Amino acid sequence: MRIFLAKRVFTLILTLLVATLVVFVVLEILPGDPASVMLGINAETETLNALREELGLNRPVWVRYTHWVADLITGNLGISYTYDVPVSELILSRLTVSFPLALLAMTLSTLIAIPLGILAASNHNKPMDFLVMSFSQIGIAIPNFWFAMLLTLLFSVTLRLLPAGGFAGWDAGIGPVLKSFLLPTIALALPQAAILARVTRSALLEVLQEDFIRTARAKGITNQGALWKHALRNALIPVVTIMGLQFSFLLAGTIIIENVFYLPGIGRLIFQAISQRDLIVVKNLVILLAGAVIVINFMVDLLYAVIDPRLRGGQDV
Amino acid sequence: MALLQVQDLCVTLNTAHGPQEVISHINFSMEAGDKMGIVGESGCGKSITALALMSLLPRDSQTRGKIILEGRDILKLNSNKICSIRGNRIGMIFQEPMTALNPVKQIGAQVSESIYLHLKLTRKQTLERVSELMDKVGLPVSKFGLNLYPHQLSGGQRQRVMIAMAIACNPEILIADEPTTALDVTVQEQILDLIRDLADSSGMALIIISHDLGVIAQTAENVMVMYTGQSVEMGSTMDVFQNMSHPYTYGLFSAIPHVGSSVQLDRKRLNSIPGQVPELHLRPRGCNFADRCSRALKICKDKEPMATRVADHHQVWCYHPLTCEDKK
Ligand SMILES: Nc1ncnc2c1ncn2[C@@H]1O[C@H](COP(=O)(O)OP(=O)(O)OP(=O)(O)O)[C@@H](O)[C@H]1O
Ligand code: SF4
Numbered sequence: 001m002r003i004f005l006a007k008r009v010f011t012l013i014l015t016l017l018v019a020t021l022v023v024f025v026v027l028e029i030l031p032g033d034p035a036s037v038m039l040g041i042n043a044e045t046e047t048l049n050a051l052r053e054e055l056g057l058n059r060p061v062w063v064r065y066t067h068w069v070a071d072l073i074t075g076n077l078g079i080s081y082t083y084d085v086p087v088s089e090l091i092l093s094r095l096t097v098s099f100p101l102a103l104l105a106m107t108l109s110t111l112i113a114i115p116l117g118i119l120a121a122s123n124h125n126k127p128m129d130f131l132v133m134s135f136s137q138i139g140i141a142i143p144n145f146w147f148a149m150l151l152t153l154l155f156s157v158t159l160r161l162l163p164a165g166g167f168a169g170w171d172a173g174i175g176p177v178l179k180s181f182l183l184p185t186i187a188l189a190l191p192q193a194a195i196l197a198r199v200t201r202s203a204l205l206e207v208l209q210e211d212f213i214r215t216a217r218a219k220g221i222t223n224q225g226a227l228w229k230h231a232l233r234n235a236l237i238p239v240v241t242i243m244g245l246q247f248s249f250l251l252a253g254t255i256i257i258e259n260v261f262y263l264p265g266i267g268r269l270i271f272q273a274i275s276q277r278d279l280i281v282v283k284n285l286v287i288l289l290a291g292a293v294i295v296i297n298f299m300v301d302l303l304y305a306v307i308d309p310r311l312r313g314g315q316d317v
Numbered sequence: 318m319a320l321l322q323v324q325d326l327c328v329t330l331n332t333a334h335g336p337q338e339v340i341s342h343i344n345f346s347m348e349a350g351d352k353m354g355i356v357g358e359s360g361c362g363k364s365i366t367a368l369a370l371m372s373l374l375p376r377d378s379q380t381r382g383k384i385i386l387e388g389r390d391i392l393k394l395n396s397n398k399i400c401s402i403r404g405n406r407i408g409m410i411f412q413e414p415m416t417a418l419n420p421v422k423q424i425g426a427q428v429s430e431s432i433y434l435h436l437k438l439t440r441k442q443t444l445e446r447v448s449e450l451m452d453k454v455g456l457p458v459s460k461f462g463l464n465l466y467p468h469q470l471s472g473g474q475r476q477r478v479m480i481a482m483a484i485a486c487n488p489e490i491l492i493a494d495e496p497t498t499a500l501d502v503t504v505q506e507q508i509l510d511l512i513r514d515l516a517d518s519s520g521m522a523l524i525i526i527s528h529d530l531g532v533i534a535q536t537a538e539n540v541m542v543m544y545t546g547q548s549v550e551m552g553s554t555m556d557v558f559q560n561m562s563h564p565y566t567y568g569l570f571s572a573i574p575h576v577g578s579s580v581q582l583d584r585k586r587l588n589s590i591p592g593q594v595p596e597l598h599l600r601p602r603g604c605n606f607a608d609r610c611s612r613a614l615k616i617c618k619d620k621e622p623m624a625t626r627v628a629d630h631h632q633v634w635c636y637h638p639l640t641c642e643d644k645k
């Protein structure tokens with residue numbers, strides 16, 4: 001187990017380094033002169049030179065790269081060209097919206113999907129299974145911005161229970177924050193739950209066909225008992241895989257929902273930074289998100305090992 | 318009263334060609350401590366018979382007839398009652414030790430499961446029982462921890478775990494469905510010895526299924542020869558092996574060198590009978606063996622043969638059984 005962990009951590013660090021290299025090459029070297037990218041073709045030579053100086057573009061490439069990696073580690077990422085605030089501060093403030101939102105949505109989706117998946121699988125081919133699968137089909141088919149707007153219409157416009165959008169800010173206290181998170185969380189969670197419930201169900205049904213389930217039943221366990229005590233844990237591998245993918249998506253891919261609810265999250269920041277050619281922000285956001293995906297995959301790998309002893313590698317008798 | 322009576326057991330399964338009767342009119346009975354063998358080519362319904370005894374057939378199957386365990390027809394019991402019989406009164410060992418154990422559960426937990434389900438023991442007593450069982454099957458806890466996972470064991474060791482699970486509650490009947498087919502030849506002998514010893518010492522009845530005549534000869538007192546879901550010959554192992562009457566049984570034996578002394582039977586897969594087992598939906602109207610049988614008469618293709626008595630407790634389902642002269 002210790003060897004397994006050490007190996008995983010080593011791969012993690014290596015992958016992160018490769019990611020920085022790729023991002024650096026793609027965003028700093030390939031597009032030509034970053035300063036003119038940021039300022040546009042009509043920029044004055046003097047302004048260009050000043051920006052080049054500020055960005056350190058006159059230094060050799062490898063110095064810039066190592067400095068950037070060092071900056072990433074220390075969190076000192078420079079000043080945003082358009083927002084005129086430290087990039088790290090900017091990203092951090094957006095993360096305080098996106099990360100809790102992603103976490104909430106993931107939690108809600110899991111809480112809905114896994115019980116529904118189990119319910120469907122344990123009632124395979126019965127009305128309950130059909131019902132759950134129909135809901136899931138609808139959940140998958142509905143575009144999530146449309147669903148978000150429906151929610152706003154119902155809860156904010158008609159019932160006036162919740163804010164239609166905007167983010168109160170953490171200074172306002174936990175209550176208002178949760179209120180502004182509620183609808184986006186639901187809008188994000190339900191479509192994902194629809195998929196996750198399906199995955200849970202089919203993973204369970206597959207495991208229930210296995211020989212060891214028959215063995216368990218030969219010991220006298222009930223069908224339900226076999227599902228809970230023998231099938232469930234074996235079925236978690238595909239479920240965790242999908243959850244990892246979904247969480248990655250929730251961190252960065254929620255731009256539509258953020259726009260519908262006027263939330264100052266990462267998705268909107270990345271959109272704005274790109275449209276304003278704020279290369280410093282873009283570069284650091286991209287590496288941050290790539291890093292997040294890599295770390296999520298790392299944690300998914302660890303979870304695999306927790307679930308299935310065969311994936312712990314190494315120690316045979 | 319017999320321990321187990323199987324009366325007119327028929328099983329219909331849903332197959333690619335619609336519902337097909339894969340087991341037809343099986344009858345046998347066992348007393349406590351009996352050892353019975355079921356032998357036949359692959360696909361002849363041995364496993365389905367065993368699963369029927371455990372009520373573990375697929376949900377969309379139909380079972381007719383009676384399976385009377387100590388006076389109660391288990392086909393009439395509800396699922397709760399069946400669960401209290403499985404693993405408790407009847408234990409079963411499966412063919413594939415590689416896939417028959419849960420890969421994510423420690424072997425100790427898997428062995429203790431049926432004890433936990435059926436015997437109301439304290440934690441400590443359960444643990445004692447588990448280590449006693451592990452000793453019995455040759456995986457002493459001192460050498461093989463209870464916290465090992467199946468993938469850390471060899472095939473033979475896994476089959477030992479299976480055996481420990483099957484006998485955990487001292488069942489009256491142990492069903493071993495080809496318990497050694499998937500194992501190395503050297504390990505096969507050890508596992509068979511273990512099963513025989515356990516059956517002898519505890520007095521449980523044993524149903525051993527195999528397509529290996531040697532295994533049956535060494536283990537069982539009675540044997541049922543099956544073909545296409547039917548019994549074609551049945552009797553004490555001595556009688557059947559020394560005075561085989563059904564052409565199919567004879568064909569099985571001919572697959573083995575040195576017929577005559579049942580003890581010296583070589584282990585060999587059965588493959589010398591011409592032709593193949595007819596597919597379920599293509600079975601002929603009369604005797605199912607007719608297309609492969611060199612002794613077939615005209616009547617064989619028209620009407621299914623009935624049981625004929627060869628000797629006490631020795632029956633054959635054939636119109637033209639072999640006699641002593643035929644075998645010379
Ligand atoms: N789940 C199932 N659905 C439909 N048909 C099945 C099913 N299981 C088995 N059968 C069919 O039932 C017949 C009997 O199968 P069974 O598994 O009992 O054979 P067997 O004698 O145990 O053979 P083997 O020696 O290969 O284990 C076969 O023709 C098989 O194709
Ligand atoms: S009944 Fe006829 S076809 Fe069938 S085994 Fe006997 S002789 Fe052969």
Ligand SMILES: [Mg+2]
Nearest residue numbers: 363364494495
């Ligand atoms: Mg079989």
